[in-house]
């Protein structure tokens with residue numbers, strides 16, 4: 175079909191869906207049909223099921239223009255989640271913007287193991303003081319506050335934009351989380367010292383060389399401060415390793431998300447800083463993505 179014919183054509187929902195899905199697929203986009211369904215559903219205010227039951231519905235010119243504007247954004251490789259302004263994490267809806275990293279499935283694995291530790295290593299009536307370092311959208315902090323009844327959650331980030339997104343998500347899910355704008359690698363205020371039973375972080379851990387190879391969706395749109403961990407990706411862990419123990423109570427737990435080849439290096443960095451009891455967990459693809467450890471050195 176020529177460009178002029180495409181413009182003049184009176185489209186039904188199914189015709190536009192099929193045509194655009196084929197167009198996106200030819201341009202090399204993965205999950206082309208799913209992308210188009212989400213964008214069209216968003217434009218028309220229809221769920222996926224409603225789309226399927228309205229295949230014959232003719233589309234108005236305004237609806238087509240609005241859909242085209244979203245499609246143009248996707249064609250620049252802007253991630254679907256930023257266009258829709260939301261995503262799902264741990265079965266909860268999260269608002270997101272380009273100020274925050276899009277929550278990932280491997281981070282759900284991190285949350286799952288923390289929930290398990292909270293259930294098995296603490297008494298039900300005991301308050302568990304949890305610190306989320308680099309909270310971004312607040313996905314980890316909110317998921318923990320929702321799923322660990324006795325959790326008292328504090329979350330920090332150095333990005334004011336991220337904190338405002340995280341605060342919005344905490345309010346939307348009706349959980350109380352104390353948020354602070356702080357640089358985790360600078361000296362922490364006294365009130366945080368020796369305070370936490372469990373510290374979690376999904377820090378920036380991508381090396382410069384790996385960053386260059388990432389898909390445009392990530393490189394062009396996601397915040398660099400969320401991703402880049404220096405020359406070898408380990409800079410945050412290295413700098414944070416000695417600070418980390420000052421925030422914990424004795425025997426406090428630490429959970430980190432890591433890059434798939436970083437388990438040994440992260441273990442060595444934190445063993446040098448006095449941590450022990452290392453455990454490594456895999457994501458659903460069998461890759462090492464989560465480390466758990468404990469602060470074991472007694473404090474003078």
Ligand SMILES: C[S@@+](CC[C@H](N)C(=O)[O-])C[C@H]1O[C@@H](n2cnc3c(N)ncnc32)[C@H](O)[C@@H]1O
Nearest residue numbers: 275277308309310331332333357358376377400
């Ligand atoms: C990989 S993102 C993780 C976001 C979110 N926790 C998640 O799992 O989706 C890392 C976050 O750490 C924050 N960050 C990076 N360096 C930091 C620092 N030195 N101090 C505090 N936050 C930092 C970034 O702003 C970003 O929000």
